[in-house]
Amino acid sequence: MLAVDFFHVDCAMTLRRLFYFFALKVGSRTVHALGVTAHPCGL
Secondary structure (H helix, E strand, O other): OEEEEEEEEEEOOOOEEEEEEEEEEOOOOEEEEEEEEOOOOOO
């Protein structure tokens, strides 16, 4: 089973917010980073 979600990180160096999209394999608790973007809605 997979669980997917976004989380954000505020970068102190560039003063920007980055959004990470990741998947978590529930059985093995393995995390896979699927993508990083500054604009999650495509703007």
